[in-house]
Amino acid sequence: MGDLEDAVMTRVWQWNRPVTVREVLEDLQQDRSIAxxxxxxxxxxxxxxxxxxxxxxxxxxxxxxxxxxxxxSAALMNDAWAQSDxxxxxxxxxxxxMSPEQREAxxxxxxxxxxxxxxEPGPAPAATPEDTAxxxxxxxxxxxxxxxxxxxxxxxxxxxxxGPGEGPGEAVPEGGPxxxxxxxxxxxxxxxxAEGADEGEPPGR
Numbered sequence: 030m031g032d033l034e035d036a037v038m039t040r041v042w043q044w045n046r047p048v049t050v051r052e053v054l055e056d057l058q059q060d061r062s063i064a065x066x067x068x069x070x071x072x073x074x075x076x077x078x079x080x081x082x083x084x085x086x087x088x089x090x091x092x093x094x095x096x097x098x099x100x101x102s103a104a105l106m107n108d109a110w111a112q113s114d115x116x117x118x119x120x121x122x123x124x125x126x127m128s129p130e131q132r133e134a135x136x137x138x139x140x141x142x143x144x145x146x147x148x149e150p151g152p153a154p155a156a157t158p159e160d161t162a163x164x165x166x167x168x169x170x171x172x173x174x175x176x177x178x179x180x181x182x183x184x185x186x187x188x189x190x191x192g193p194g195e196g197p198g199e200a201v202p203e204g205g206p207x208x209x210x211x212x213x214x215x216x217x218x219x220x221x222x223a224e225g226a227d228e229g230e231p232p233g234r
Contacts, residue, residue, distance in 0.1 A: 036070050042098045047084070047091035047213060 040053055053067045072092055075081045080101070083090040113119040127135065 033067075033071050034075055034080075037068065037076065038094070038101070041092060041094045045094075047086075047093045049086075049089050049091055051089070064144060066112075 036057060037053055040056055050065065050069045050072055053072065054063065054065050057063050057068065072081065072083075072090075076083055076092065077181055080095055081092040082095055083092045085091075110116055110119055124132070124135075
């Protein structure tokens, strides 16, 4: 962008509204002598370069800036940096020419860019059954009875399959409760004693 183009764009950016060639001409004529056709050619060139857009209003065009002054300055710096055969050295030299205020502005800009580049947190992983059980055990209120919050093991039916009397210390002999509840009748039993008394000699003989 030449000096005259920059002067025209400066006014378009400052006014921040659609402007005509006549308005820009009258403002430029306060500082220099310039013809209407010159300003019209410059603004047409800016339109061809994409810096302004225009709309017809009556018999004249109204021009509006496409981008901001900051975007134009960034484009200039990017073009100059791209033309360097040693971009790192060009940046070092550029930093050396900056004032303290410009360096502070640069640091603020870097912080803004870094903040925009922070990734968003992803979804939390799904809780597993173990995590759920542990969380339930830890959330027992104070004063609850002992054992509250403990997760009971799953009942797989093994206890129900055990028959009566098969617990520890309750073994039942084969044959069931009827045969295990009393001793079989024999010579040592009450019936055997009675029979032995009948077969002996009567007392006193």
